Amino acid sequence: MLDTKPLSGGIRRTAAAATVALGTVAVQLAVAEEVDAPAEPPTVADLPLAISSFGAAHLDGSLYVYGGHIGRQHVHSFENLSQLFLRHPVDLDSPGPTPGWLALPPGRPLQGTALIEYDGALYRVGGMRADNPRREPGELYSVKSAARFLPEENRWQRFMALPAGRSSHDLAVVGDLLVVAGGWELRGSVEDPLWERTVLALDLKALDGDTAGKWEVLTETPIGVRANAAVGLDGKLWVLGGLDDNGDTTRRVDIYDPSTDTWVSGPELPASGSLNGFGADAVTVHGTLLVSQADGRVYSIRSGENRWTHAGDLDEQRFFHRLVSDGESLFAIGGANRSGHLDSVERHSLSDLGVEAGSPSDNAPPRGEADWTSFRNGGASTVEDSALPLAWTEPAWTVELPAFGHSGPVVWRGTAYVTSVTPDAEDAKDTLWLTAIRIADGEELWRRSWPASERLPFNQYTARAAPTPAIDAERITLFFGTGDLFATDHDGNRLWHRNLSADHGSFAGNHGVGGSVLLAGDRAVVLLARKTYSYLLAVDRVTGVERWKADREPGVSWTTPALSPDGREIVVSSNGSVEGYDARTGERLWWIPNVKSNTTQSPLITEDLVIVSGSERPANFAVRRGARGELGEDDIVWRSESTAHFASPVLAGDCIYWANAAGVAQCIDPTTGESHWQRRLSQPVWVTPIAAGERVFFFGEKGATDVLSAGARGGEVLATSRVEVDEYLTGVAPAGDTMLLRSGKLLHAVRGEP
Structure with missing residues (x-):
């Protein structure tokens, strides 16, 4: 790394003050020197300039x-850039007069930049410089530079x-990644900017005094903003509000999960007038996200919640704060x-905003309230840190639904x-039902x-x-x-509705439709x-x-597509x-023809393999990911002698679990396809097993539910536990301890x- 010249001594304040000239603006600042800082009262001094x-x-x-x-809004010049880097103590142990704002070694004058803390250092990345003098045409450039400030060394x-x-x-900061999201590149003026959808990440753990690090492309934002x-928050990246690449303010919230490389839409920011989310800012603390927009209201939300809560109000409305x-x-x-730029600093107690210290930072749902979001919970069918019961004698409760169904909750x-x-x-089939039940x-x-949109045999x-x-x-x-x-x-x-029968053809056919969303x-x-x-x-x-539609060869089946762990590929x-599709475009990337009996079992995707199962032995195999075009026998990593029934395979640790039509469960080695063990179950299974820690259900x-030791x-x-049923057991969902x-x-x- 390249270092700026360090200053000698620690950061302290002298009794004397220094005047710093910023174009036509002169402000009085304390200078960092070697004396002990006095105690900080509850209030924070105004900034030395707006x-x-x-x-x-x-x-x-x-x-x-x-x-x-600084200066007049919408006027850009070198003189309108603050040249200051400031510090203000707020957590002193003893009462006393405010020490005010301290001037630190400045970096390059920039606006439109960001600062964030990680592991005892401050990180500044990008920003905009103005090369033109005041009253001259703007020469505005976005910069590439990145630096960190080391407070102990004052450099x-x-x-x-x-x-x-x-x-x-x-x-x-998401985990140990420093993430850059949103923004644009100015190349001389604001007339022809390059909007940046690329989200960049730098591994902060790999950054040390001898290593400059490396920026990697993490993903792309759904829109330019x-x-x-x-x-x-909770290991995910939240991108909130802003101005989109059409020049419109936006309230949208997009949430990115690096573990699956997928985006989901979060709850929109509350309406805040014509400016909406433009120039909003947000912070996370104790597992809660706080955001404020131009209307001065502060809203809060926790991971997994679907509504914003009005937590309080700022004393002054502000944006670009x-x-x-x-x-x-x-x-x-x-x-x-x-009214113009602001120099004020407001301090509000978190408890007054409904945020309590010591709240869990990962916002895990309470026991009994863990989420299960889809068929096989997205394809893994696994539960971590499970509180699920090992055995039971009778249901805690049983409810009658308004009608019949085979789906899982x-x-x-x-x-x-x-x-x-x-x-x-x-x-x-004429009436469709959705029922909500408190667990x-x-x-x-x-x-x-x-x-229903189409009347079909029942x-x-x-x-x-x-x-x-x-x-x-x-x-x-x-669906x-x-x-x-x-x-x-x-x-x-109902938020929206599609009649696919009218759009793309009748759903009539033998045994109906079984694939899930x-x-x-x-x-x-x-x-x-x-x-x-x-x-x-x-x-x-x-x-x-x-968004896209990929036509396929006809053939009846009841399987559900699977998403790869990186979120880039959908396998059918x-x-x-068996086919792999680009998740964003629907383009078919690869395919394996002439597979038999794979009509009810959905595929399993790992980091390296696609695992396929069927009711006949040749249909149970693994193929390595990454190939393109038509694949053949040379692309098959292994074939298993086992067969599958209706249930889909599950990978957990060193086992792929599945069960055949005779009700025999097996643990298959994911590397070789060989069977580690077989176990006769109480009954054949329709439902995909669930792996939970050291147990498999x-x-x-x-x-009948058989719980087997895993591995x-x-x-x-x-x-082995039983629940009396009159119909086949076709759907399950874990929910914490239930x-x-x-x-x-x-x-x-x-x-x-x-």
């Missing part, structure tokens, strides 16, 4: 402010510059409003949502119904409400075998595989608008073939010995 569009952070009991725009230290200039962006906020927290207070610093924050369908006549006590919270051999819906923080996406694809909010109010970033994906046609369809999760295993078709040396039956079991018109909740 600024907006700057960087700010809190570190070790002090506020830090870097750069910014700046450069690290790897950005690949291209960027300003009007924000910084976030600048003057946005970005924060890390900064929100910073020390864990006890929220500081609103500088910014601008219709989905779970969000203590509520189960279940679909079903009622025939209004002997030969028709704690089985109380029905509400039920909603809608008429008998005991036809799948009835078989597709499992998918749920996120804002909506539930539902029915009548051609109805639609979304509701968490209160069951797959969530892939900002898209909902469904597979329709009929005798005369087949397609894979992706629609926008927010609007239902078609369906009646005669196998759900028998007639209500290559496992296979021991730890417990297991939900669905059979026909009944939903059972079992609890017991953990």
Whole structure:
């Protein structure tokens, strides 16, 4: 790394003050020197000058402010850039007069930059410089530079510059990644900017005194946006508000999960007038995200919640300001409003805003309220740190649903949502149902119904409400075998609706439709595989608008597509073939023809392999990911002698678990395909097993649940429990310390010995 010259001595304040000239602005500042700083009272002094569009952070009991725009709004010149880097102690132990703002070694004069703290250092990345004098045409350039400030040494230290200039962006720390999101590149003026959708990340753990680090492309934002906020919460990146690349203010919130490389839409920012989310700022503290916009209101939300809470109000309306927290207070610093730039700093108690110190930073849901969001919970069918019961004697509660169905429940924050369908006549599926049930006590919270789009045969051999819906923080996406694809909010109010029968052809066919909804970033994906046609369809999760449609070879199946761990690929295993599609465009990337009996089992995708199962032995194999075009036998990593029934495979640790039609469970080595052990179950299984820590749950078709020890040396039956059912057990969902079991018109909740 390249280091700036360090100053000698620590950071302290003298009795004398220094005047710093900023163009025509002169301000009085304390100078950092070697004397002990006096104690800090509860209030914070005003900034020495009014600024907006700057960087700010809190570190070790002090506020830090870097750069910014000064003078008249919308006037850009070198003289309108603050040349200051400031520090203000806020966490002193003893009362006393305020020490005020201290001048630190400045960096380059910038606005539209961001500052963030990580592991005892401050990081500044990008920003905008103005090369023109006042009253001359603007010569505005976004910069690539990046540096960190080391408070103990009172010096700046450069690290790897950005690949291209960027300003009007924000910084976030997600895990150990320093993330740059939003912004644009100015190349001389604001007339022809390059909007930056690329999200960059730098591994901070790999950064040391001898290493400059390396920026990597993490993902792309769903839209181009600048003057946005970005924060890390619960291991995810939140991008909030701003101005989009059409020049419109936006209230949208997009949430990116690096572990799956997928985006989802979060709840929109509350309306705040014509400016909406433009120039908003946000901060996370104690597992809560706080945001304020130009209307001066402060809103809060926690990971997994689908609504913003009005937590309080600032004393002054402001935007292009900064929100910073020390864990006890929220500081609103500088910014601008219709009266001009602001120099004020507000301090608000977090407890007054409904944020309590010591709240869990990961915002894990309470016991009994863990989420299960879709069929196989997105494809993994695993639970970590499970409190699920090992055994039970009878259900904690059983509720009767309004109608029959084969789908599994989905779970969000203590509520189960279940679909079903009622025939209004002997030969028709006419009414679609969604029911919400509180898991704690089985109380029905509400039920909603809608008429089906297509009348279809209804008998005991036809799948009835078989597709499992998918749920996120804002909506539930539902799919029915009548051609109805639609979304509701968490209160069951319909948000949009698609009649796929009218759009793309009748859903009529043998045994109905069984594939469930797959969530892939900002898209909902469904597979329709009929005798005369087949397609894979992706629609926008927010609007239902078609994003892409991939036509396939006809052939009936009831499988669900699977999303790769990196979120880039969708794999379909369906009646005669296995195919990989680009998740963003729908382009078919690779395919394996002439596969037999893969009509009910959905594929399993790991970092390296796609694992396919079927009811005949040749259909149980693994293929390595990354190949393109038509694949053949040379691309098969292994074939297994085992077969599968209706349930799909599950990978956990050193085992792939599946069960055959005779009700024999197996642990298959994911590397070789060899069987580590086999175990006869109480009953054949329709439902995909669930792996939970050191246990694997196998759900028998007639209500018996066998819990086996996990791992290559496992296979021991730890417990067997039963629930009396009149219909086949076709859907399950874990919910903290509760297991939900669905059979026909009944939903059972079992609890017991953990």
